[in-house]
Amino acid sequence: DTEVTQTPKHLVMGMTNKKSLKCEQHMGHRAMYWYKQKAKKPPELMFVYSYEKLSINESVPSRFSPECPNSSLLNLHLHALQPEDSALYLCASSLRVHQDTGELFFGEGSRLTVL
Amino acid sequence: KNQVEQSPQSLIILEGKNCTLQCNYTVSPFSNLRWYKQDTGRGPVSLTIMTFSENTKSNGRYTATLDADTKQSSLHITASQLSDSASYICVVRPISNFGNEKLTFGTGTRLTIIP
Numbered sequence: 001d002t003e004v005t006q007t008p009k010h011l012v013m014g015m016t017n018k019k020s021l022k023c024e025q026h027m028g029h030r031a032m033y034w035y036k037q038k039a040k041k042p043p044e045l046m047f048v049y050s051y052e053k054l055s056i057n058e059s060v061p062s063r064f065s066p067e068c069p070n071s072s073l074l075n076l077h078l079h080a081l082q083p084e085d086s087a088l089y090l091c092a093s094s095l096r097v098h099q100d101t102g103e104l105f106f107g108e109g110s111r112l113t114v115l
Numbered sequence: 116k117n118q119v120e121q122s123p124q125s126l127i128i129l130e131g132k133n134c135t136l137q138c139n140y141t142v143s144p145f146s147n148l149r150w151y152k153q154d155t156g157r158g159p160v161s162l163t164i165m166t167f168s169e170n171t172k173s174n175g176r177y178t179a180t181l182d183a184d185t186k187q188s189s190l191h192i193t194a195s196q197l198s199d200s201a202s203y204i205c206v207v208r209p210i211s212n213f214g215n216e217k218l219t220f221g222t223g224t225r226l227t228i229i230p
Contacts, residue, residue, distance in 0.1 A: 004158070006158075040222075040223075040225070041222065042204060042220035042221060042222055042223060043159070043220055045218075088156065090158050090159075091158075092158070101146075101147055101164060101166070103149070103161045103164065104159075104161070104218075106158030106159050106160070107158050108156075108157045108158050109156065109157065109158050111156065
């Protein structure tokens with residue numbers, strides 16, 4: 001199983017809503033990542049979890065709250081978002097963070113629209 | 116600042132033709148470079164990885180080249196198929212004490228294959 005599964009595929013929410021994006025992998029990877037990708041732009045790193053601990057927060061606004069309940073699951077909790085937060089949110093995993101030739105395995109993404 | 120620039124930004128070719136995509140990077144010191152394929156609305160998928168000591172690597176109809184002296188890489192696609200329509204992203208990893216959080220993504224080339 002070399003898949004990273006993200007749900008939901010599409011999400012539309014108002015600025016006062018609270019929602020969550022979910023990511024799951026069963027490859028035994030101990031590093032998981034959240035990226036944000038705007039149209040025609042490369043993915044931008046948001047958070048990195050290493051062995052279920054948050055190791056990197058790329059100065060992401062607090063309206064995005066990550067959570068890693070266990071080594072297979074990664075959540076991104078959303079609250080009081082702005083329309084400019086509309087984007088494709090990609091989850092990725094790798095065997096470890098510090099792995100020179102390590103490949104990132106990406107999920108298909110969650111397309112978020114904030115009204 | 117580490118940068119990865121790709122050209123052209125977009126490319127349209129006829130089915131069956133060959134094409135070459137370019138990637139120039141300033142990341143130094145350099146560890147490895149990956150080419151990813153990203154279908155619209157999907158997550159990127161790794162095509163090839165090249166370390167600084169490798170010059171050429173093939174994966175089916177995809178052939179990547181690397182010139183570490185000039186800091187240039189290319190991705191050549193042979194006998195293009197409609198399914199090759201996607202964005203192709205060059206991702207460079209520096210040698211550092213850090214991990215995957217220091218990957219630098221290029222802006223991508225949008226390739227469209229027309230019948």
